[in-house]
Amino acid sequence: MGHKYTKNEILEGALAAAGDEGLSRLTFGRLATRLGISDRVIVYYFPSKDDLISQVLLAMGTRLQETLGAAFAGPVADHVELLTAAWPLVTTPDADAVFALFFEANGLAASGREPYRSIVSTLVDLWIQWVSTFLDGTADERRVEAEATIAMIDGLLLLRQLAGPDAAERAAVRLGIA
Amino acid sequence: MGHKYTKNEILEGALAAAGDEGLSRLTFGRLATRLGISDRVIVYYFPSKDDLISQVLLAMGTRLQETLGAAFAGPVADHVELLTAAWPLVTTPDADAVFALFFEANGLAASGREPYRSIVSTLVDLWIQWVSTFLDGTADERRVEAEATIAMIDGLLLLRQLAGPDAAERAAVRLGIA
DNA sequence: CAAGGTTTGTAGTGAACACTACAAACCGTA
DNA sequence: TACGGTTTGTAGTGTTCACTACAAACCTTG
Numbered sequence: 280m281g282h283k284y285t286k287n288e289i290l291e292g293a294l295a296a297a298g299d300e301g302l303s304r305l306t307f308g309r310l311a312t313r314l315g316i317s318d319r320v321i322v323y324y325f326p327s328k329d330d331l332i333s334q335v336l337l338a339m340g341t342r343l344q345e346t347l348g349a350a351f352a353g354p355v356a357d358h359v360e361l362l363t364a365a366w367p368l369v370t371t372p373d374a375d376a377v378f379a380l381f382f383e384a385n386g387l388a389a390s391g392r393e394p395y396r397s398i399v400s401t402l403v404d405l406w407i408q409w410v411s412t413f414l415d416g417t418a419d420e421r422r423v424e425a426e427a428t429i430a431m432i433d434g435l436l437l438l439r440q441l442a443g444p445d446a447a448e449r450a451a452v453r454l455g456i457a
Numbered sequence: 458m459g460h461k462y463t464k465n466e467i468l469e470g471a472l473a474a475a476g477d478e479g480l481s482r483l484t485f486g487r488l489a490t491r492l493g494i495s496d497r498v499i500v501y502y503f504p505s506k507d508d509l510i511s512q513v514l515l516a517m518g519t520r521l522q523e524t525l526g527a528a529f530a531g532p533v534a535d536h537v538e539l540l541t542a543a544w545p546l547v548t549t550p551d552a553d554a555v556f557a558l559f560f561e562a563n564g565l566a567a568s569g570r571e572p573y574r575s576i577v578s579t580l581v582d583l584w585i586q587w588v589s590t591f592l593d594g595t596a597d598e599r600r601v602e603a604e605a606t607i608a609m610i611d612g613l614l615l616l617r618q619l620a621g622p623d624a625a626e627r628a629a630v631r632l633g634i635a
Numbered sequence: 636c637a638a639g640g641t642t643t644g645t646a647g648t649g650a651a652c653a654c655t656a657c658a659a660a661c662c663g664t665a
Numbered sequence: 666t667a668c669g670g671t672t673t674g675t676a677g678t679g680t681t682c683a684c685t686a687c688a689a690a691c692c693t694t695g
Binding site for chain 1: 478479480481482536556557558560561562563564565566567568569570577578581582585600601602604605607608609610611612613615616618619620624625627628631632
C-alpha cells in the first residue's frame with residue numbers, strides 16, 4: 280500500500296496544527312496545506328470534520344493521561360496531594376498547548392455547539408473517573424475529591440493562560456499547592 | 458432622528474443572541490434576522506465584527522460587576538469568604554449564560570485568536586484589580602487573594618458547565634464554600 | 636421646510652468552508 | 666502481473682461570512 284501519510288500521521292499533524300493555531304483554525308484545507316498534501320487524503324481518512332475533531336480531542340485526552348499517569352504511583356488522600364504532584368507536569372510549554380486546546384473545546388461546548396458538547400462531556404466524565412482511581416476512600420468520597428481536583432486544576436490553568444504563569448504560581452502557592 | 462434601534466438596543470440584542478447561540482454564532486446576518494432589521498444597520502453602528510465582539514464582551518463584564526458588586530458590602534479577609542458570598546450569585550441560569558460566553562471567549566483567547574486575546578487579557582486584569590478592592594491586606598496580599606478567588610471561581614463554574622450543577626455544588630462544599 | 640441622522644432596497648464582492656464526483660496514477664504485495 | 670489500497674488532478678457545489686457601494690426613503694428636530 281503506497282502511502283505518504285498514514286491516518287495516524289495525519290492525526291499527529293492535526294494535533295500539532297490545532298496546538299499552533301487553535302481548533303477553530305483546524306480545517307481540511309489549512310491542514311492539507313500545512314502537511315503538503317491534498318485535502319482529499321484527509322477527507323479519505325476522516326470522512327467528516329466532526330470525525331477529525333473528535334479524534335483530535337480524544338487523542339489529546341489520552342496523551343495527557345499517559346503523561347500524568349506516569350507520575351501518579353499510588354493512591355493519595357486528597358486533591359491537594361494530587362495537585363501538588365500534578366502541578367509541575369501541567370505547567371510546561373507542551374502542556375500549555377494541550378490545555379489551550381481543551382479550553383477552546385470547553386468554551387465551544389459550554390455554548391452548546393456540537394460536536395464539542397458531547398465529546399467534551401464524555402471527556403470530562405472519563406477524567407473524573409480516571410482521577411478518582413488515584414484517590415483513597417469510598418466511591419463517593421473519591422468522586423467528590425476528583426471533582427474538586429479538576430475544578431482547581433482547571434481554574435489555575437485558566438488563570439495561567441489568561442494572566443500568565445506568575446499569577447498562576449502565586450495562586451497555586453496560596454491554595455496550598457507547590 | 459428617526460430610529461427603530463439605537464446602538465444600545467442592538468448591543469442588548471447582541472448580548473442576548475450571544476447568550477443563546479454562543480459567540481461563534483454571533484454574525485451580522487444572524488443578528489439582523491433575529492432583530493428583524495437589516496444587517497447594514499448593525500454595520501452602521503459597529504463598523505467591524507471586532508467592534509461588535511469587543512463591546513459585547515465589555516458590556517458583559519460590566520454587567521456582571523454590577524450584579525456582584527451589589528452583594529459585596531465591606532472588605533473581607535480571604536478568598537473563601539468572598540467565594541461564599543459570590544457563589545449563590547453565579548449559580549443562576551442568567552449567570553450561567555454569561556459565564557458560558559466568557560468561557561468561549563477565554564478559549565478563543567487561549568488559542569491566541571484576536572481580538573479575543575487582547576480583550577480577554579484586559580478583562581482579566583480588570584477583574585483581578587476589581588476583586589482585590591473587596592479584600593483586606595497589603596496590595597500584594599490582595600492581589601494574590603484575588604487571583605486565587607478568580608482561579609477557584611473559574612474552575613468551579615467550568616465544572617458546573619461541563620459536569621453539571623450537582624458536581625459543582627459537591628466540589629464547592631468540599632473546598633469550603635457554601 | 637430644510638437639514639441631518641437613520642434605515643432600507645438592491646445588488647453585489649471575494650474569501651473560506653465542508654464536502655462531492657470521477658478518473659487517473661501510483662505502488663507495494665500476493 | 667494483477668489486485669487493492671492510497672494519492673492526486675481537475676473541477677466543481679452550495680453555504681456562510683464580513684464587508685462594500687449607492688441611492689432612495691424615512692423621520693425628527695431646529
